[in-house]
Amino acid sequence: MPKEYIPILLFLLVAISVPVLGLLAGKVIRPGGFFFRASRNPAKLTPYECGVDTEGNARDRYGVRFYIISILFVVFDVETVFLFPWAIIYNKLALFGLIEMLIFLGFLIIGYIYVWQKGALEWV
Amino acid sequence: MITTSHYLILSTIILTIGIVGVLTRRNVLIVLMSIELIFNAVNINLVAFSKQLQNTIGQVFVVFVITVAAAEAAVGLGIVIALFRNKEKINLDEIDLLKW
Amino acid sequence: MSLEISYWAVIPEIVLSLAGIVIMLLAPIVEPESRGRLGYLAFIGTVLAGAATAPLWNKSMVAFNGMITVDNYGTFLRLIFILIAALSILLSVHFNRREEINHGEYFALILFATAGMSLMAAGTDLIIIFLGLEILSIATYVLAGFKRSDVKSNESSLKYFLLGSFSTAFLLYGIAFAYGATGSTNLQNIRQALGAATQGTRLLGPQTNTLLLLSLALLIAGFGFKVATVPFHIWTPDVYEGAPTPVTTFMAVGPKAAGFAAFLRLLLTAMPAYHWYWAGILWILAALTMTLGNVVALVQPNLKRMLAYSSIAHAGYILIGMAAGRELNASPILFYILAYTLMSVGAFAVVLTVSGKGDLRVNLDDYAGLGFQQPVLSFALSLCLLSLAGIPLTAGFMGKFYLFTTAVQAGYVGLVIIAALNSVVSVFYYVRPVIYMFMRESTSPAPEISVPVPVIITLIITTIGTLWLGIFPAGFIQLAKESLLALK
Numbered sequence: 001m002p003k004e005y006i007p008i009l010l011f012l013l014v015a016i017s018v019p020v021l022g023l024l025a026g027k028v029i030r031p032g033g034f035f036f037r038a039s040r041n042p043a044k045l046t047p048y049e050c051g052v053d054t055e056g057n058a059r060d061r062y063g064v065r066f067y068i069i070s071i072l073f074v075v076f077d078v079e080t081v082f083l084f085p086w087a088i089i090y091n092k093l094a095l096f097g098l099i100e101m102l103i104f105l106g107f108l109i110i111g112y113i114y115v116w117q118k119g120a121l122e123w124v
Numbered sequence: 125m126i127t128t129s130h131y132l133i134l135s136t137i138i139l140t141i142g143i144v145g146v147l148t149r150r151n152v153l154i155v156l157m158s159i160e161l162i163f164n165a166v167n168i169n170l171v172a173f174s175k176q177l178q179n180t181i182g183q184v185f186v187v188f189v190i191t192v193a194a195a196e197a198a199v200g201l202g203i204v205i206a207l208f209r210n211k212e213k214i215n216l217d218e219i220d221l222l223k224w
Numbered sequence: 225m226s227l228e229i230s231y232w233a234v235i236p237e238i239v240l241s242l243a244g245i246v247i248m249l250l251a252p253i254v255e256p257e258s259r260g261r262l263g264y265l266a267f268i269g270t271v272l273a274g275a276a277t278a279p280l281w282n283k284s285m286v287a288f289n290g291m292i293t294v295d296n297y298g299t300f301l302r303l304i305f306i307l308i309a310a311l312s313i314l315l316s317v318h319f320n321r322r323e324e325i326n327h328g329e330y331f332a333l334i335l336f337a338t339a340g341m342s343l344m345a346a347g348t349d350l351i352i353i354f355l356g357l358e359i360l361s362i363a364t365y366v367l368a369g370f371k372r373s374d375v376k377s378n379e380s381s382l383k384y385f386l387l388g389s390f391s392t393a394f395l396l397y398g399i400a401f402a403y404g405a406t407g408s409t410n411l412q413n414i415r416q417a418l419g420a421a422t423q424g425t426r427l428l429g430p431q432t433n434t435l436l437l438l439s440l441a442l443l444i445a446g447f448g449f450k451v452a453t454v455p456f457h458i459w460t461p462d463v464y465e466g467a468p469t470p471v472t473t474f475m476a477v478g479p480k481a482a483g484f485a486a487f488l489r490l491l492l493t494a495m496p497a498y499h500w501y502w503a504g505i506l507w508i509l510a511a512l513t514m515t516l517g518n519v520v521a522l523v524q525p526n527l528k529r530m531l532a533y534s535s536i537a538h539a540g541y542i543l544i545g546m547a548a549g550r551e552l553n554a555s556p557i558l559f560y561i562l563a564y565t566l567m568s569v570g571a572f573a574v575v576l577t578v579s580g581k582g583d584l585r586v587n588l589d590d591y592a593g594l595g596f597q598q599p600v601l602s603f604a605l606s607l608c609l610l611s612l613a614g615i616p617l618t619a620g621f622m623g624k625f626y627l628f629t630t631a632v633q634a635g636y637v638g639l640v641i642i643a644a645l646n647s648v649v650s651v652f653y654y655v656r657p658v659i660y661m662f663m664r665e666s667t668s669p670a671p672e673i674s675v676p677v678p679v680i681i682t683l684i685i686t687t688i689g690t691l692w693l694g695i696f697p698a699g700f701i702q703l704a705k706e707s708l709l710a711l712k
Contacts, residue, residue, distance in 0.1 A: 067205055071198045078194035081187055110245055117252035139397065146390055155386055162393035166400050173404035181409055182400075185351055189396065192358045196389050199362050203369055203385050207378040 068120055079108055131172030138165040152207075156200050163193040233287035233294045233346070236277040236302050237339045240309075243269025244335035251328030259328040263317035266331035270310040270338070277302050282706075290410050291349040297558075300707035301345035301485045304562055308478045309338040311569045311685065314678040315576060316470040322581050323371060323468065330370055334474065337363035341482035348493065350399045350409040353486045357395070357450065360479055361388050367474070368467040380466025387449065387459040395446025401439035402494075414494040440498060443490065444505055450483035451539050454512040464532035469583065472528065473572035476535045477565045484542055488549060488557065506547035507639060514540030514646040521653050525588050527575050530653060531568070534612060537650060538564050544643055545627050548634035556627040558704040563611070563619035563693050570608035570686030574601050577679050580671060591657050593666025598673055602661045604683045611690045613654035614647050619693035626701060 028034045043049060086093070086101050093100075115121060138161055145158025167186045174182025231238065247262050247269075254262065280299045287294070312334055320330060340359030347353040365388060369381025403409050406417035418436070448456040464472045491502055517537030524530035542564075545557035578594065578601065579586050595602040611618035624647065628640045693700055 064205055064209075067201055071201050074194050075198045078191050081190055085184070085187065107245075110249065114248055114252070117249075119252075142393070146386075152382065152386070159386070159389050159393055162390075163396065166393065166396040169397070169400040170403065173400065177404075177407045179407065181351075182403060185354075185399075185403070185409065188351060188355060192355070192362075195358070195362055196385075196392075199365050200385055200389070203365065203378070203381050206369055206372050207375070207382055210373065210375045210378055 065123060072115060072120065076108070076112070128172050128176040131168055135165045135168040135172070138162075138168065152204050156197065156204075160193055160197060163189060230285060230287040232280075233285055233292045234343075235280070236273050236306065236342045239273040239276045240269065240306075240335045240339040240342065243272065244332040244339070247328055247335070248332040251332070254328060256326050259326045260317060260321050262328040263313050263320070263331050266335055267310060267313045267317075269335055270306050270313065273338075274303060274306045274310070277306060286348075290412060291352045292343075292346050293348040294346060296707040297489070298346040298485075300558055300703065301481065301561075302342045304481060304565060305338050305341040305345065305478060308474065308481070308565055308569070309334055311573075311682050312470050312474040312478070314682045315473060315569075315573055316468075317678050318676040319468065319470050319576055323583075325370055325468065327370070330367065333363040333367050337367070337474070337478065341478055341485075344482045344486040345489075347486065348411045348489070350402065350411070350490075353490065354396065354399060356482070357486065358392065360482060361392065361450075364388075364471070364475055364479060367471045368463055370471065371468050374466075376466040377468060378466075380463045383459055384463040384467075391446050391449030391456065394442050394449075398439045398442030398446055401435050401442065405435040405439060411490065411494040415496065418495065418497040436498065437501065440495065440502060441505075443487075444502065444509075447483050447487040447490075448509065451480050451487070451542075452513075452536050453509045453539055453543060454516050454536070455509075457513070457516070457536050460536055461529050461532040464535070465526065465529050469528065469572060469576040469579065472532075473569055473576070476531065476572065477568050480535065480539060481561045481565065484539075484546070484557065484561065488546060488554060491546070492549065492554065503547045506543050507636070510540050510543035510547055510639060511642050512540075513537070513543060514643055518646045518649045518653075522649065524653070526586050527588065527591070527657065528579075528583075528586050531571060531575065534650070534654070535568065537646065538568075538612070540646070541624065541627060541643060544631050544636065544639050547639065548631045548636050555701070555704040555708040556623070556630050558707055559693075559697070559701055560623040560627050562700065562704075563623035563690070566686045566689040566693065567608045567611040567618070567620055570604060570683060570690060571612065573679055573682045573686065574605035574608070577601060577675055578673060580673065585671065588657060588660055589667065590671075591660045592664040593661070595662035597666070598675075601673070601675065601683075604687050606658045606661065607687055607690060609654040609658060611694065613651045615651075617691070617694045619690040619697075622694050622697040622701075626697070 026033075030036070046053070048054070082104065083101070086097060090097060142158045142161035142165060145161065146155050149155055149158065167189055170182040170186050170189070172182075174180060174186075243266065247265055250262060250265075251259060277299060280294050280302075282296060283294055283299075284296075285294045286292070313331060316330065316334070320326070337360045340356045340361075340363065343356030343359065344353055347356055365381055365385040368384050369378050371377035399409065402414060406414045408414055408417065445456060449459075452460040464476060467475065495502065514537050517533050517535075517540055521530050521533035521537060524533060538560075542557055542560055545554060545560065548554075549557060575586065578590070578598075607618065611620035614620045614624045624643075628643060631640050631643075
């Protein structure tokens with residue numbers, strides 16, 4: 001038997017055992033499982049033990065506000081992608097790079113001011 | 125050993141998924157996501173070429189593609205919202221006021 | 225590390241963007257009723273941009289490590305784009321008040337789109353061309369849907385957006401392949417790499433050729449979408465019909481001209497080695513585009529839609545020049561773009577004015593008897609339509625004449641015959657509104673049509689320009705020739 005396959009076998013074993021063990025552990029320690037009675041505390045049976053109770057179906061319409069927030073997030077979040085390459089060669093670019101980046105960030109701030117002025121940041 | 129060809133094949137698969145998505149799905153949001161998939165296929169291509177050619181132009185390009193894709197997604201969502209406010213539906217089949 | 229930074233090379237873009245930003249910031253502050261007046265500010269912005277661009281004439285420089293090239297080709301086109309923006313803004317000021325579109329952002333977006341077009345004309349790196357294209361496209365997606373309460377406008381915007389970004393994805397794929405095959409996105413470097421490849425010393429082994437052909441096909445598809453050549457034209461009529469009319473005007477000339485500008489530079493600078501392939505593809509596209517555009521335009525009762533198909537047909541004519549476009553032969557394209565801009569904007573300006581609030585009167589029947597009620601408007605529309613048809617003494621005629629003769633000299637006789645037949649067909653639908661206006665009795669009572677001052681200014685510029693180019697074309701042909709000398 002070729003020895004090279006032993007790691008694969010081990011890998012398979014580990015891969016299978018992780019979900020099996022996980023599920024088993026859940027089975028053992030959950031309320032109404034091996035150790036605990038279900039009826040001791042009804043809150044233990046809700047999907048989220050702490051926090052607000054869920055209401056209605058998840059496939060419902062969301063307020064349009066969420067979309068606007070997500071649009072703003074996408075735009076402003078992605079702009080930071082330019083900061084990383086800049087940071088890496090910051091020393092080479094020196095002052096010139098700093099000024100250029102400040103101009104770039106200035107444009108972002110202008111965008112931010114615009115969004116603010118438009119009232120898109122307020123939760124109506 | 126993973127070579128450039130592998131990346132190109134992966135990219136082609138993603139491209140195909142994206143194109144099929146654009147052509148067959150009727151929900152605007154899913155079409156939008158499919159278009160984003162194609163953009164990402166391009167990104168994989170660019171990075172793979174960049175690695176093979178040992179120059180950074182491809183990677184620089186990827187940064188710009190990501191930004192542009194985000195801007196497009198934002199505008200797309202905005203357009204969908206505007207349409208939804210007037211029409212209350214986002215299935216492409218039902219958007220038929222103007223003949224194709 | 226050496227950085228070639230020369231802000232003078234991008235001065236038009238800087239001025240346009242700054243004007244756009246100022247307007248964008250003012251828009252939420254200004255009183256809602258007077259936001260439309262920001263249009264005048266935008267107009268001043270375009271005038272400033274034009275003034276900043278003009279000194280670049282006859283200058284040539286390479287800036288930003290070869291990403292931007294200032295040459296007469298770019299400068300000529302940049303000036304045309306700024307003219308397009310200025311005229312569209314003039315048309316919008318009145319239109320937006322009539323349709324109650326009180327958003328200052330509208331004008332900012334036109335300026336940003338113009339900055340994008342201008343980048344496309346000056347960019348000599350695929351990254352810049354791509355960025356310019358996207359700045360332009362994203363702004364126009366929004367502009368198309370600017371009449372937010374109108375479902376048609378929304379739909380138009382959505383269609384333009386979906387098909388536009390789909391095509392951009394193809395274009396990007398093409399760019400990625402070109403980069404993979406040549407190792408650069410700079411047009412000059414691509415040219416050198418291809419020159420080496422065709423001389424037998426291939427860069428990346430045998431797959432280079434296939435990759436490049438694939439890239440060429442994808443690039444043609446991508447640009448084909450933007451300039452609406454025939455297999456990729458489906459979106460055009462719908463989008464043009466649904467968008468607010470000044471935006472339609474802008475879209476029918478601006479992005480199209482910008483697409484051609486970047487495409488021509490790409491083909492001539494980067495890919496002369498593959499001339500045989502792209503000329504063949506463009507030959508077929510040109511024939512298809514002209515024919516379909518003209519034939520379908522014949523049966524359109526809606527004037528806006530008719531002009532949309534006519535713009536497809538005109539893209540077909542320009543494609544002839546592209547197919548034949550090696551070196552000096554391409555100067556007719558620039559002349560044609562200028563002529564097309566003037567006559568098309570003129571025609572749209574009249575359609576916009578006649579249509580009235582809510583864009584209701586856009587059908588041919590609505591034009592019956594208009595010649596007696598509005599002689600000046602009707603005359604302007606007739607002149608522009610006759611010019612579009614290519615009747616002598618107009619810009620359209622000189623443009624076509626110049627284009628076709630150079631194409632014949634370049635050996636594209638077959639294509640020119642098709643084009644000439646198409647021109648004959650096109651006369652039918654261009655002359656029909658003229659007949660309606662002057663030879664039919666009006667069926668309904670005369671509508672109230674107010675012709676505001678900005679529209680009058682636009683009409684004066686376009687009609688005089690159309691006549692001037694038609695009667696004294698020599699100066700502008702010389703300009704177009706000088707512009708092309710720079711493109712090598």
